[in-house]
Amino acid sequence: MNSLGLSIILKMGCICSRETILINSRKYYVLEHLGEGGFSTVDLVEDAHTHKTYAVKKIICHGEEDLKVAMKEIEYYGLLKHPNIIECFDSALKDRPNPVLNSISEVMIVLPYYKRGTLAFDLERRSVHREYMNASEMLNMFLHICEGVKAFHEAKPNPLAHRDLKTANILISDDQSPVIMDLGSVAVARVKICGSSEAQQLQDLASERCSMPYRAPELFSVESYCMIDERTDIWSLGCILYAMCYFKSPFDAVYERGDSVALAVISGNITFPDSSPYDPEIHELILYMLRVNPMERPYIYSVIEKTLDVISKIEVKA
Structure with missing residues (x-):
């Protein structure tokens, strides 16, 4: 057999051996495993027909x-349709009882x-050489994150909360716009807790789905009423802006040491x-959001207003 014939057979063999995913009659080739969380895995795939790349999130369901x-x-x-919130192109439910994974579907x-990856990835890269973000660009990116969060908080018929906002859940588009992802933790925002049983239930849910270094104080110890x-x-937004300034959440070091977050x-x-390159106004904005008492914490509208105010002050100084 000549080398051309062999190469064609090898190429065909490679295509045939590719893992494929079928979603609503559309076939995708799995190119790479991108990551996994406690409840899902994400694969980079290529549409077999258009050859466009997508991310496919697979959620294993162990029960109803x-x-x-x-x-x-x-x-x-x-x-939720907003330029700063990730969109969904398609979805499918498959009944796949799997005794090994103890799953039903x-x-x-x-x-x-998004080939640029997440804000967390970008900050990790920057932290190696202490490459601080430009203050004005950083605040404008943060403002877009806030606009995305506002869409959650303005949702109808009931306001929604993301509940797991963190740098690892913010993607960066080709034009450097932030895109909030992972809606698996999203819940109705306003919850009235009546009794210790309800309080424990919400606390358990938060410990399961809300990352510790970005989790609000009231979710660590939910009061009975x-x-x-x-x-x-x-x-969480306060922790994100802190991380955008200094590469990590203010509570990441505590978490990494194994101390009580x-x-x-x-x-x-x-x-x-001490050697911060940022103006005191940015620190004030962070502290404005990181108020332990949730009743003293601002709503998203006030955060956006204050962010715009800080941007204008910084631009005047520049």
Whole structure:
């Protein structure tokens, strides 16, 4: 056999051996495994017909409650249409009982693929050489994140909260715009807690779905009689802006040391590096969001207004 014939056979063999995914009669080739969380995996795929690349999120459902949460996530993609919130191109539910994974079904969601990755990835790269973001560009990016969050908080018929806002859940588009992803933790924002059982239930859910270094204090220790609202996201935004300045959340170091993040968060003791390249107004904006008492914390409208004010002051100084 000549070398050309062999190369064709090898190429055909390579195509045939590719893992494929079928979603609503559309075939995708799996190119790469991008990552996984506690409830899902994400693959980079190529549409077999158009050759466009996408990210496919697979959610393994171990029971009816998991399935309900996954279907709710798909519903939220349809409800939340905003340039700073990730869109969903397609989705499918497949009944796939798997005794090994102890699962009853699998939900697949076709999402856009952002080759620049996440804000967390960008900050990790910057941290190596202490490459600080330009203050004005940083605040404008943060403003777009806030605009995305506002879409959650203005959702109808009920305001929604993302509940897991963090740098790893913000993608960066080709034009440097931030895009909020992972709607798996999204919930109705305003929850009235009546009794210790309801409080424990919400606390358990938060510990399962809300990342510790970005989690609001009221979700670490939920009171038996209280009101939880969308301002849980405002705390997370304060942690995100801090990370945009100094590469990590103010509570990441505590988490990495293995110390109590809950105690650190509830104490609300936020410090800034002595050699900070940023104006005091930016620190004030961060502290404005990181108020331990949720009733003293601003709503998203006030955060946007204050961010615009800080941007104008910085631009005047420049």
